[in-house]
Amino acid sequence: MNKRLPFGLAMVLLFIPCLLLGAFTHYPAFRALQNSFWNNSSSRRPSKFVGVENYQTLLQDDRLAQIMLNSTLYALGTIPLAIGLAIGMALLVNARLPGTSLMRLSFFMPTMLPMIAVANIWLFFYAPGIGLASQILGVFGLPPINFLGSTETSLISMMFVAVWKEAGLFMIFYLAALQAVPENLKDAARLEGASATRIFFNIVLPLLRPTTIFVAVNALINAFRLVDHVIVMTRGGPNNSSALLLYYIYEVTFSQRDFAYGATLTVLMVCLLGVLAAVQYWVLNRKAHYQ
Amino acid sequence: MKNDLNKIMWSTIGLLLAAVWGLPFLYSVWTAFHDEIYSANFVLNAPLTLENFFEAWQAAPFALYFLNTLILITIVLVANLVLCTLVAYAFVRYRFRWSGFLFALIMVQLLVSPEILIVENYLTLSRIGMIDTILGIALPYLTSAFGIFLLRQTFMTVPVSLDEAAQIEGAGAWRVLWNIYVPLAKPIYLAYALVSISFHWNNFLWPLIVTNSPEVRPVTVGLSVFATVESGVEWSLVNAATLMTTAPLIIAFIIFQRQFVANFMRAGIK
Structure with a gap:
């Protein structure tokens, strides 16, 4: 029945949304690319074309190297931990145990909170002396740790915050997937004398694979996109030990007012996400196996 | 018997994990409802107080921040x-x-x-x-x-026969949209609204950059300005x-827990 779209109707249906989308997604991406070849203007001189100079700066930027390492560690640390915990939580909530609604509430609550509230809660939790973390250490007679204030622990402390915030959301996806696992498959395995552990590893876990891929990809993109807690808790410090790429873009552009370098970093970010999307596409196309 | 024991064991593990998971949040709740002297000091019969809430409410224009967030959410949601x-x-x-190409774009x-x-x-x-306007925060979204x-995805599941029947009755493009497509997508609208509201209530980085003055700040930015601990709060x-x-x-989550979880699932599974 698909009719041809008359021009007038097309304008009404598509013009405004596409204009907005173009103005705030495609145009800025293009402008970032363009501006990355120019330097900053000042009141005395206009900006001029500098070719790949900004990209040379980028390659020699030691801070950026550290930040890319941080971002990678952050992604590699948070994603598997959050996924593992999410599967565990989903199994617990799905098992019809006494106290299920309390568990679901507790696991899902952090997901509902704004990242900024989560950051405040954890800032207090980690606070030296007064925070619960150092009090618990005190009970066991351990020396206090300055979680956010030392270069060894700041990134790991941020990772815990991210896992706490995200695992509950991933749990929901796994809960949906678990409810779609056919009972008769498990019954058949049980009749054959399979243990609960074997049923989990040989039947349930393979069926959760598409969910895991979906969650992992989203978590990966989020790991690059979510920096609210870095801004509030550490400002990337101490000594850049907890800075992530988007935070660096924010700082370069809006604290140092270096818009040209900010644009160059934006290009890097978009390319990075493009590569991740390509990998996602490739992986998802291969997963058809179980569906 | 063995089954029951198993259940008790897993239930205990689950509740224990839930308790650990809830600790940072509960610690924050404890401190909020007690006087400053009890904030790192657990005395079971410490007197509860709402004083902190009154004081915080007066220390910064939170009513204004709430109003701004409400306006922001409404603009974005209606436009979306x-x-x-x-x-x-x-x-x-x-x-x-070019429809395929446009969709990809x-x-x-x-x-x-x-x-x-x-x-x-x-x-x-x-x-x-x-810059520094609520509409400015909303524009990119x-x-x-x-x-x-x-x-x-939802509109594609609307039966073609319904659409054709409406056309035979003389309904134009707008009547068909309003009377057939929109009503059939109601659950999706609800799911999308929930996700969108919680996203924009929580959004922080972009509003932080765009706003300078309290008159337009949403709650997240207002909270971060208030809670900068260096300022001695x-x-x-x-x-x-x-x-x-x-x-x-x-509160909304506790009331709508079931619907919320169900809708998050529906909205999340693409």
Whole structure:
């Protein structure tokens, strides 16, 4: 029945949304690319074309190297931990145990909170002396740790915050997937004398694979996109030990007012996400196996 | 018997994990409801107080921040629902040249979301003089690729026969949209609204960049300005303010727990 779209109707249906989308997604991406070849203007001189100079700066930027390492560690640390915990939580909530609604509430609550509230809660939790973390250490007679204030622990402390915030959301996806696992498959395995552990590893876990891929990809993109807690808790410090790429873009552009370098970093970010999307596409196309 | 024991064991493990998971939040709640002297000091019969909430409420214009967030959410939600519906309708019901290409272009926003493009979007906004306005915060989010995708998926499930029957009765494009497509997508609209509201209530980085004055700040930015601990605010006040600004979402979640979880699942599974 698909009719041809008359021009007038097309304008009404598509013009405004596409204009907005173009103005705030495609145009800025293009402008970032363009501006990355120019330097900053000042009141005395206009900006001029500098070719790949900004990209040379980028390659020699030691801070950026550290930040890319941080971002990678952050992604590699948070994603598997959050996924593992999410599967565990989903199994617990799905098992019809006494106290299920309390568990679901507790696991899902952090997901509902704004990242900024989560950051405040954890800032207090980690606070030296007064925070619960150092009090618990005190009970066991351990020396206090300055979680956010030392270069060894700041990134790991941020990772815990991210896992706490995200695992509950991933749990929901796994809960949906678990409810779609056919009972008769498990019954058949049980009749054959399979243990609960074997049923989990040989039947349930393979069926959760598409969910895991979906969650992992989203978590990966989020790991690059979510920096609210870095801004509030550490400002990337101490000594850049907890800075992530988007935070660096924010700082370069809006604290140092270096818009040209900010644009160059934006290009890097978009390319990075493009590569991740390509990998996602490739992986998802291969997963058809179980569906 | 063995089964029962198993159940008790797993239930204990689950509740233990839930308790550990809830600790940071509960610690914050404890501090918010007690006097400053009890904030690192657990005395079971310490007197409860609402003093921190009153004090925090008066220390910063939170009522204004709430109002700003409310306006922001309303603008974004209404624009999203209308614009995404129109675009999805065009893609599902009509064919036109370049439609596949245009759709791919729209889906780019799923990946390159406005958070990533803060640098150039800030420049655009300052060029058109929209810095420090609520509409300026909303602008990059007025159309949502996610919403378009979700509604297109839903509209594709509307039976063609219904559409044809309406046309035979003489209904035009707008009547068909309003009387057939929109009512059938109601659950999806609800799911999308919940996700959108919680996203924009929580959004922080972009509003932080765009706003300078309290008159336009949403609660998240207002909270961060208030809770900068270097400014010497007491922890009990920070925690009270944190709870206060998230309370509407928490209360809504506790009331609608089942629907919320179900809708998150529906909206999340693409």
